[in-house]
Amino acid sequence: MNIMSNWTELQKRLLSSVVLIPIALFCLWYGRWAYDLLILGVMVGLVWEGENLLNQSMKGVRGFALLLWPLCAGLIAIKGAWLMVFYLGMSGFFFGLRAWIPLFVSIVGGSSLLYLRGRPDGLYETLFVMAVVVASDSTAYAVGRLVGGPKLAPAISPGKTVSGSIGGLLGAALMGGLVAFYAQAYWSLSAFIWGGVIGVAAQAGDLGESAVKRRVGVKDSGTLIPGHGGLLDRFDGLLFAAPLAALLAYRAGHMAFWALGL
Structure with a gap:
């Protein structure tokens, strides 16, 4: 029964993603x-x-x-x-x-x-942030499930592990470097670093929302997106990562924010 329930939930997640991801990408591109x-x-x-x-x-x-x-x-x-x-x-x-x-x-x-x-490079800068957040979330989940180990914050989110957090950080850094390479056709060390930093912000947002849900005693913030929960469940990391990226972009002026020196 548990296997069937998990499969049904996975189907919902996949179907929702098939519908929502193309819409989001079109809106971002256009x-x-x-x-x-x-x-x-x-x-x-x-x-x-x-x-x-x-x-x-x-x-x-x-x-x-x-x-x-x-x-x-x-x-x-x-x-x-x-x-x-x-x-x-x-x-x-x-x-x-x-x-x-x-x-x-x-x-x-x-x-x-x-x-x-x-912004002038707004398409790629926004894509950078969104892709890094998705990579952080996905790799953290995958590595946490495969490796396991000590819990990251058991009082807030019992399912999150230290290994998953490290995996998410590495995934975010890699994705940042890849998006920057796609945008400018050369590798940028600072893009890898800022990808990792924004990944940390995304994980902080995820933990923050988990703390709120635990405080009010709910599993999901809503039911709007089948298989995914609510908007807050999908945007929690982005709500922390986007303001950080915007501040970096403001400081960067006309160049892409990931090119900022440390």
């Missing part, structure tokens, strides 16, 4: 309105899911305003008015600390992804 709409939808969805996860009421005017907040922030970010985005994100504290957390996380993460894609 950019413009397709990418903007994708990120805006994710921002609103993250707030809806986060507020429900924290048992915040989404009824009436308050619920409508909570969903309107990230949408407005995203639209302002598309226009490049970053100071206004910051003010809007901070003003969400008006709803109370518990309700503000999902708002702030959604606005910071979503705005960072919009900023990255809007």
